[in-house]
Amino acid sequence: MQGWFSGLTLARKQAVWAWVFLAVPLAFFTLVRFWPALDAFALSLSRWNLVGPRKYVGLANYERMAADPVFWQVLGNTFEYLLLGLPASLLLAFLVAFHLDRIQTGQGLLRALYFLPHLTTATAMAWVWRWFYQPPPVGLLNAWLTALGFAQQPFLRSTTQALPAVLVPAIWAALGFQVVIFMAGLKAIPRSYYEAAEIDGAGSWQILREITLPLLLPSLVFLFITTSIGLLRIFDLVYNITAGGEGGPLNATKPLVLSIYQSAFGRMDMGYASAQTVVLFVILLALSLLQMRLLRSRP
Amino acid sequence: MKIIRPGRIAAFTVLFLGGLVMITPLLFMLATSLKTGGEVYELAFLPREPTLDNYLEILTHSRFGRWFAVSLTVATISTLSVLFFDSLIGYTLAKFRFRGRGIVFVAILSTLMIPTEMLVIPWYVMAKSMGWLDTMWGIMFPGMMSGFGVFLMRQFFLGVPDELIDAARIDGLNEFQIFWQVALPLVAPALSALAIFAFLGNWTAFLWPLIVTTSPGLYTVPVGLASLSGEFQTDWEMIMTGASIATIPTLLVFIVLQRNIINGIMLTGLKG
């Protein structure tokens, strides 16, 4: 054995070592990632309730999906989370990071305050927020609204307000992480760039547009992708913020992943659930391709 | 030297108020956990007569201690596994030259695109046929390695000079020793960042542990919390107490390790 190995060239030896190192990981990724992904595709073409045999049904699950108004509503909700949540959370995070970056004293403390919510579990916080959103006498938000002379709001009990109301804690929880990433990006910009620009007489708006934002692009792209994926896969919060995890009044807050969960583990409709996961996969794939394009165009 | 401008003070004030708003839910949770029965349904933020009764009740009558142990075990083992394997894979992909390297890297990277939700059903079926349902191994097997970690570690290993590795080879170290003794210590900051991500990810994981566990003795903290609000029970003060118990240790760890955690995340942002 030893003799066989020592007779190899250095390059050969390296290759042997590489495959030895990769053997277990490759087995893992094949069995626990690729194979299940392919299996989910296969399941999406069958009818199966976990018990008894799988039955191949062709595209029936997809046809059913296309004809199901609840599916389209759920898909719409999923994109609403994305389209409302992405700009709101990135803008907010940038504003906080931008100003926090320029503060000398107490920066660590402030950053910690913003970061703390990121450490909580969605399950626990969903309940706190649910309580905040209650009508009087217990709901804090409504108490403040009425104290300030505004009408009280139904929040989670409204078909239009429920989804944004669920989004707020999602943004709240992710904000600290985004702020830290933005601050890292800001710190990486050499001071001399700013000084040079100031000597050239550039205004602060111009500096922001022509120096800060372009140089912050890598952080921005990173956050754009991680935040989008997070929002498209929102589940824990929605599940716990509505009693019994139904997804709001008239499915107003139900996202795709909750619908997948209910199909698979509430109704044991594995085929239909898999078909919905395929849709989610396609959306995430499109997003990843977008990311690659964005990164390629990076200066 | 620095002149404190009024704009800065205003910015500080606004940021500080914003920070207070950020931690309001956490304070509310803690305050509610110190209230007794009827007080919960009043609007007052602070408890009139703070009491630890709820904590005593929950710690004696639920299996919180056990859930904690499970969460800690699962998160620790998964994190160690992720650290070891992801850095080994990252190192191999960064520093070895062999045919198929590019394909392996792209393949592992592409697993980032597969949503967990899509894998949960096949994992369930797999766990069922392997007899892993309702076991601790069942909770953690899907998270033993992560594509994200491989990507992160490869980026960092690319920055390790080849000369160091060649020198170690001349010294007669074998390839694993080179990885373990020479290369790995050089990327320690990246390891701590990855450790934080892996640990937090496992600590807060909900969907998979919820699905794979059956016995209350095997719940992780988030699943145990969810089970406190069963179909017919809503003890709000208990739920807030449970939520506090779940959050406090994480907060303590954060306060102790604040600098490492923040630096780790900053590093990731720059390399990612």
Next chain:
Amino acid sequence: MPKLSRSASLLRGLCGLACGVALTVGMARHAAAVEIEYWQYTFKQRVEAMDALIAQFQKANPDITVKHVNVPYDNYRTRIAAAIPAGEGPDVTQLFYGWLDDYIGANLLQPLPPASFDTAAIDRDFFPFVQGMKVEGKYYALPTAVRSLALFWNRKVFKDAGLDPEKPPATLAELVDIAKKTTKRDASGNLLTAGIALDTAGQDVQWIRQVLVNEFGGAPYSADRRKVTYNSPAGIAAVQWYVDLITKEKVSELGFLTDGVTAFRSGRAAMTIDGSFRLGAFDGQKGLDYGVTELPGRDGVRSNFASYWVNGITAKAKGEKLAAAAKFLAFITTPAAMQLWMETVGELPARVAIAQTDAVKNHPKYGPFVRGLSYAVATDFVDETIQRKVMMDLIDTVLLKKTPVAEAVAAAASEEQKVLDTRK
């Protein structure tokens, strides 16, 4: 509650000790004791009652041990369905009566061994609706307890509103009247005390569909239970009456204090409709002085909704495990077990003779439920989850989308009909 649960856990500890001793003794006599697994969903009082029953059973049968597993309600069905074909999971399991067809269809259950369970005796001794558990002449499952709905009222809130605290409403008209008198709002119109706590995620769905529709002179389903029939003037009137409590009489709001149980428990609702299984939770609330009465009727018609959880033997149990499972199932459906279950959980005995004793019938809290049981109907569900959601959506459509009631009822009926049409 703390006091109760502390003594219960002490009891459990003692029982555990006793079982431990019994087990050791048993082990000495029998080389291998049979272990069977029992599953039910997580609910404090049910778990305590079953722990006590298991301790008694093991004492009487030292050669059998019962492993008691609790699963959160949300995941209960999935767990069972996944576990049994894999050869894991329970030998005896609790299931909602509405799931029986599903379970039999999926080969999860086996018929109760006729040697231990006499069909004729069950027909005679249990409440008649339990015969729903009989398929082709064979019983597949038996309940320990059955439950019905009743109206809970808060004496203190009644007194504060100047009402007689011993006079709960007997009719729907009285209910509205009392609710209006007990509702309290602040200057800006915020609800402080609800006349009645309403919650469609709770029992209201059953109250509307199985009770109100009947009391307004209609029927929710056809006699053969294959057709949805509440899309009728009576059904529309029933839904309208319920919605009016919120929109017209303004005596309640959905989501008030997050849910109906919390609203009533915290003393901020004068009345609520709920099941006997809630007695435990309400009794544990300090300072809550409440009474229970039969559901209010209308024009002399009273109706009620019965439901029950049953225990069945799974397909997994074979040989000596099957024998042990049968023995255990027989034990937990004995009159003594039913008595213990009622005292711990608040659910009523499933055997008519035990439920209809004077002690139970005149009991201030169990009495109204038992009286309600005599005319209660157990809805024959195809898929309780979906059928419940249909009703919840119906109420939400009217309240939030301002859809006319008639239109919303028609839509719900056709939606629920689709579910019934999947029945084999």
